[in-house]
Amino acid sequence: MKKILLSLLAVALIAMPAYASVQNIKVSGDVESTYLYRTNFDLGRDTAGSDEYQSLFLTHTRLRVDADLTDNVAATVALINERAWNVNDSASSDIDLNLAYVTLREMLYSPLTVVIGRQDFRYGNSLIIDSRGPNNSAPTDSALDSIAEDMSKQSAFDAIRAILDYNPLTVELALVELNPGHTGLATTEDDAKLYGINASYEFGDDMDSVMEAYIWKKIDKTAQGTLGDKADITLVKGLRGSISPTERLNLQLEWAMQTGNKDLGSSIFRKRRAHIVQALASFQLPLLEDYSPVAMYSFTKATGDNSMETDDSGYYTAWDPLYENQAGGKIYNTLFNMSNFILHEVTLSAVPIEDLTAKVSLASLWLERQYDADNQMALNQPDSGTAGVTGYIDSKADASHLGKEFDIGLTYDYTEDVQLGANIGWFFPGSVFRLSDSENRNAAKQFLLNCLVKF
Secondary structure, three states, rough: OHHHHHHHHHHHHHHOOHHHHOOEEEEEEEEEEEEEEEEOOOOOOOOOOOOOOEEEEEEEEEEEEEEOOOOOEEEEEEEEEEOOOOOHHHHHHHHHHEEEEEEEEEOOOOOOOEEEEEEOOOOOOOOOOEOOOOOOOOOOOOOOOOOOOOOOOOOOOEEEEEEEEEEEEEEEEEEEEEEOOOOOOOOEEEOOOEEEEEEEEEEEOOOOOOOEEEEEEEEEEEOOOOOOOOEEEEEEEEEEEOOOOOOOOOEEEEEEEEEEEEEEEOOOEEEEEEEEEEEEEEEEOOOOHOOOOOOEEEEEEEEEOOOOOOOOEEEEOOOOEEEEEOOOOOHHHOOOOOOEEEEEEEEEEEEOOEEEEEEEEEEEOOOOOOOOOOOOEEOOOOOOOOOEEEEOOOOOOOOOEEEEEEEEEHHHHHHHHHHHEEEEEEEEEHHHOOOOOOOOOOOOOEEEEEEEOOO
C-alpha cells in the first residue's frame, strides 16, 4: 500500500509542473477482487486417488493516466498490481508498468497515426494477435505467476505501430520487441521479434461486411548461438470475414496458415506447415424478446503434429497459438493450448431481469490428430508447469475426444461503476483420458466470484 501511495504521489508531482501544457488529462482505473476455487485440474492423475484443489482470493488494481498534449499528441501511462491476498512477498507488493506509450496523430500527413511504447492492441477476434495473449500464462514479474497464471491481466507489447486510415480501408504495420536477448555488445544473436501488417476493409453495405487480411512473422533466436545462425521462424498469413445477412444474424469466418522453420534443438529444424480455421455465428432469437436472447456457435480447428521424427525430415504440422486471447476463464482454456485442437461450442445468453445477464455454454473438444498409446497428454496447470496424464488407448474406442465443458455465468451491473459476477464450470474428461473400459478420469471444477469497480 505504501508503494501504491508513493507511485500516485509521483504521478501527481510529475503532472503538476506540466499542467499548463496539457490540454486535457484523464485519470481512470479499476479494482477487481475475485474469489477462486478449483479442484482436480490434473484430472485425478494422483495414483493415491487424492484430488488437488485451490482456494484463494485475488485482487487486480490498475491506474491509468491519459494526457492530451499539443494538437494530435497524447501520452498514456498505466500501472498495475495483481496479487493473492495476504501473500507477503516482493512480487505481491510490486507496482508494475503495464502501459507507457505516446500517440502521434496526423504524423507527416493526415491519414497516419504512430503509436510508440508499451501498448495494448489486438486484431480481429484475437485468434492470432492480442497483446494480452496467450491468456493461460502470466509474466514472471506478476505476483500471479506460479499461482493463477490464467487470471493475470498484466500483459502488453513493447511496439511501434503505424496506422494508415484511408476510410473505409485501414492498414496497420507493427514491429514488436518480444525479447531483446543480450542488450549489450555480444557475439550471440538471441533476440525475438514480431513483424506484421494488418489490413481491414469495411464495405459499407447493408450487411455490414468486413474483410481483414494479415501477415505476421515471428523470428525467434533466443535459443541460438553465434551471429547468422538459423532461427525459429513462424510466418502467418490469414483472412477474416464478417457479414450480417439480417439484423439478427452475424457470420464470421477466419482462416490462417503457418510456414517457416521449427527449431527442434541441436541445430535441427523442420519446415512448418500448419493451419487454423474458425467459424462463428451469432443469432438474436426471435422469441421472448424482452429477455434479449442470443444464441452463439463457434467452431475452431488447429492442426497438430503426431510425428516423432527428431531430424529435419517431413513437416512440423502443429499450429503455434502465438498470442491468441479467446475463452478466458474457461477450464479448457487453462488446460490446453490452441494446438492439435478441435472445438465446438454453443452459448446461450439472456437478460432475465434488468441489469442481470445470464450465460450458459457447452463446449466439446477433440484432438485434431490422435496421440500414440505411449504418449502423455500434457495439461497446463494454473500454478505453472504441466501435469502429464497417460490416457487409455483402445483400438475399438474413440481416442480423440478430449472432453466436454459446461459453464454457467451471471453478471450483474449493480451500478454504472460496479459489476458483480459469478461463474461455475465443469470439465468432463473424454476418451483420451480414460483409465480403462469402465473407468474415467475425474472431472475438473471451477468457481469464480468477482466484484469489479471502475473509476
